[in-house]
């Protein structure tokens with residue numbers, strides 16, 4: 001299932017790369033695309049819960065403001 005995650009705190013390419021890596025590391029996730037400008041990640045989350053997605057991002061120091 002495709003999800004759009006709104007993320008606060010990404011300031012540069014290193015930040016968006018770190019978010020991409022953290023999301024892609026979750027089992028079953030594919031097609032991760034992170035936009036630094038929009039502060040959003042779009043991905044096929046597979047069977048991961050919103051809570052798991054949120055935790056993966058918060059674990060590396062960014063804030064999740066919405067998951068749709």
Ligand SMILES: [Cu+2]
Nearest residue numbers: 011012014015
């Ligand atoms: Cu950065």
